[in-house]
Amino acid sequence: MKNxxxxxxxxxxxxxxQVGIGTTDPRTMLDVNGAVTYREASFTVASNAAxxxxxxxxxxxxxxxxxxxxxxxxxxxxxxxxxTISNNTSGGFGxxxxxxxxxxxxxxxxxxxxxxxxTTLGSSVTATNIYNSNGxxxxxxxxxxxxxxxxxxxxxxxxxxxxLGFAKDxxxxxxxxxxxxxxxxxxxxxxxxxxxxxTDALRLLTSNFTGSPPHLxxxxxxxxxxxTTFARFINSGEFGIAIIPTSTFHVxxxxxxxxxxxxxxxxxxxxxxxxxxxxxxxFTVTLPVASGxxxxxxxxxxxxxxxxxxxxxxxxxxxxxINTINAASGIEVQSDGTNWYQIR
Numbered sequence: 001m002k003n004x005x006x007x008x009x010x011x012x013x014x015x016x017x018q019v020g021i022g023t024t025d026p027r028t029m030l031d032v033n034g035a036v037t038y039r040e041a042s043f044t045v046a047s048n049a050a051x052x053x054x055x056x057x058x059x060x061x062x063x064x065x066x067x068x069x070x071x072x073x074x075x076x077x078x079x080x081x082x083x084t085i086s087n088n089t090s091g092g093f094g095x096x097x098x099x100x101x102x103x104x105x106x107x108x109x110x111x112x113x114x115x116x117x118x119t120t121l122g123s124s125v126t127a128t129n130i131y132n133s134n135g136x137x138x139x140x141x142x143x144x145x146x147x148x149x150x151x152x153x154x155x156x157x158x159x160x161x162x163x164l165g166f167a168k169d170x171x172x173x174x175x176x177x178x179x180x181x182x183x184x185x186x187x188x189x190x191x192x193x194x195x196x197x198x199t200d201a202l203r204l205l206t207s208n209f210t211g212s213p214p215h216l217x218x219x220x221x222x223x224x225x226x227x228t229t230f231a232r233f234i235n236s237g238e239f240g241i242a243i244i245p246t247s248t249f250h251v252x253x254x255x256x257x258x259x260x261x262x263x264x265x266x267x268x269x270x271x272x273x274x275x276x277x278x279x280x281x282x283f284t285v286t287l288p289v290a291s292g293x294x295x296x297x298x299x300x301x302x303x304x305x306x307x308x309x310x311x312x313x314x315x316x317x318x319x320x321x322i323n324t325i326n327a328a329s330g331i332e333v334q335s336d337g338t339n340w341y342q343i344r
Contacts, residue, residue, distance in 0.1 A: 038084075045069055045089050058084045061095055061102075069095035071102075073117065081112040092153065274299040277308055277325075287312040287333070287340060294337035299344075301330035314340035 020026030022033030038057035043050045045063035052059045052073040061069060069089055086107035087095040095102045098117040102108045110117045143150070152158045215234040219227050231241050238245035243252035257273035260266070266275065267286040275285055275298065285300060287310045302308050302325040313323045314333045325331055332344040 040086075048093075050095070052083070052085070055081070057082060058086065060086050060088055062088050063090070065089040065091040065093045065095075068093050068101075071095050071097040073097065076112045079113050079115070082109065083112070083117065084109045268298055270296075272298065275301070277302045277304055279303045279305070284308070285310060287314070290335040290338055290340050292337070293335035295335065297332060297334045297343070299330065299332045300325060302327060304328075312340060314342055316342045 018026040018029060018031065020031045020033070023031055025031075040058040040060050041052075041054060041056040042060040042062050043052055045061060045065050048065055048067045049070045049072070050061045050063075052071065055074055055076070059073070061071065069087070071085060073083060073085075084107055085095070085097055085102055087102040087104050089095065089104065092104050094104055097108075098110060098119065100108060100110075100119045100121075109120045111120060112118075213234045213236065215232050217227070217229045217233075218231045219229040229242070229244075231239070232244060233239050234245060238248055238250065240246075240250040241252065243250055258271060259274040259276065260272055261276040261278055262281065262283050262285065265284050265286070266272075268275065268288055277283065277285060277300070281304050285308065287298070287300075289312060300310075305327050307327050308325045310323045310325065313321045314331070316322055316331075331342050333340040334343050335341075
């Protein structure tokens, strides 16, 4: 009789409830003692849109954007997927995904939960439109820049109509001072309810102003449109004080210059204009060389009883080169860059 034996091998099923990598004492379902690397996949912008169409943990959005980039992504089959989106597009624009704005040069992590992608950063990065549909503001808005700069780039103008104020303890700003049919008038002014009373202002009239040449004026408003000019630069290069200039420098009123009564020997420099040599003085006045002094004028008065000698010669009214000032007299000299000439 032939006996057959069936040998049964029982292979045990071993169930691991916790897995450790780099550790013999795992504390969670997966416990890694060390760094974990997630491979990055790149997706290129096309027409300001990017589609993350393959499952990945890190999506790098690249390419050139000309506006806000609309990002779409794959739909996981189960909840729990984690996706980090990094906006590295050129152009400086943000990217939007699942109602969240990813600023240019930054990355935001999302979790697929309850059937939708949701940001891990809460509502702090959600794009909020602070404007009404027509571009106006419903209420005042405050931007806390911290230590960051607010930079406008591109070739277009940043236009602020009516008033742009820089407020601190007092309100000062750049404003459209007023508009008249004869041309535009813009300026820097002290901001108030209206340009009335004694509002200090710096006014710039543009080239289409027909009442006077385009100019920059310093002055004060005495009512909403009447402006008293204290000083004015006009576009042809003239500067006037209390008057519309008809010369390169035009002053309506008195002019003050420095005056020095010497009490020691004196070398004239750019701080001097009128110099008095007092009676009985033995001090000397040194006239600097004319070179490099083009246009400079000095008035030197000799009140002493004797003539005084200068270290530099000047050409007197008779055309002679001399270096003395007679007693009880005075001269006014001006440099042409080479010589001093007596002009009075």
